[in-house]
Amino acid sequence: MPLETYLIYLMAVGVFFATPPDTSQLLIISNSIRHGLRRSLWTVLGDLSANTLQMTAAAFGLAAIIASSATAFAWIKWIGVAYLAWIGLQLMLSPEKEGEVNASASASRLRLYRQGFFTSMANPFAVVFFGALFPQFIDPAAPVLPQLVILGATYIIVDGTILVIWGWVGLRAASALQRFSGGLVNRVCGTLMIAAAVLLASKDMSPQK
Template identity: 35%
Template sequence: MSDAAYWWVFFSAALALNLAPGPDLLFVLSRTLSGGRRIGVASACGVCSGALVHVAAAALGLSAILATSALAFAVVKYVGAAYLLYLGIQALRSAGGQFNLRPAPRTSALQAYRQGILVDILNPKAAIFFMAFLPQFVRPEQGAVAVQLLVLGGLVVLVAIVIECALVLLAARASSALRANRRLGLWLDRVLGSVLIGLGVRLGLSERA
């Protein structure tokens, strides 16, 4: 395969995978709708920072532990599911407070960034994804495998941040109008909470395969 064809296949796959509505993307969009563009971008940066941790783990071979150890997979899975359930319950309890224009405690950009990191790191399937996806594009003749995995993983994350930030900008347009309406804000908080709880349940029920 020529270099041009190689990179075409790689970036096409990375684009398609990042456009798929997975837990990370749904989390970022739900945070954008609840907090606006700034919170959405911070969440996207957090998720992608967490993904870089998985990339580093894949390059070092640590992700193989999650792929082969049922106990390690279960521990990470249930901690991640519990965290998503916690965020969902917090959203449901806010009763529209996140969209209230009156002064009220809200998620800061730093908090959103930290939440994004945890949501991605505590998803064992993300680790297994990088362990399964990246080696397909390793070319032994190009040098150290670990370095190639780091570069390829970094490029996947770069594609992800571009896509997620573009979607954040689109979602933020809707969120600005929704935050000004108390009734819509109430229902959107309920939707946000339901999405996060649904992601938590989905993660809790997921299998290694």
């Protein structure tokens, strides 16, 4: 892969992330507020694991199958919407314990990983997005697998960095919320999850994240 092609790809990925937070980013903000950034890195790991599987699916041509099957596409999408809304409602309705902000031991690593993984996997737009993005930067005259590894690894690094930055934003928000009580933290985090569900529900069938 020529260096100029890679730099254009890197710029394209950067522009893609220069948007308001999406579903996974809202999740990491919420988890960082409640559990701290360090523990919420398990959420980031879950998200990136799902992305890796989605890239693999795209590489095997499953992106076209998902994009062409409106029923499967809709089912994946609405399961994701329901999952995010369920997390949000749980948070909004659960009583807030004293010192819960940044209570790093209040959720298991597996639970945080699972939230990140399923939130990302429940987004059918990701596979279609990767299936549309990668071919634009692959040289068919060169071995394809090394190019896919480079493109995929680059995306994972950029995505992971962006998620950690949003997690830091959540950590800063937690510092401000420490002055409040009466369930405000859970309401804020629950609202973020409901917003993520609405964001996913509002997406149409076009290939996007």
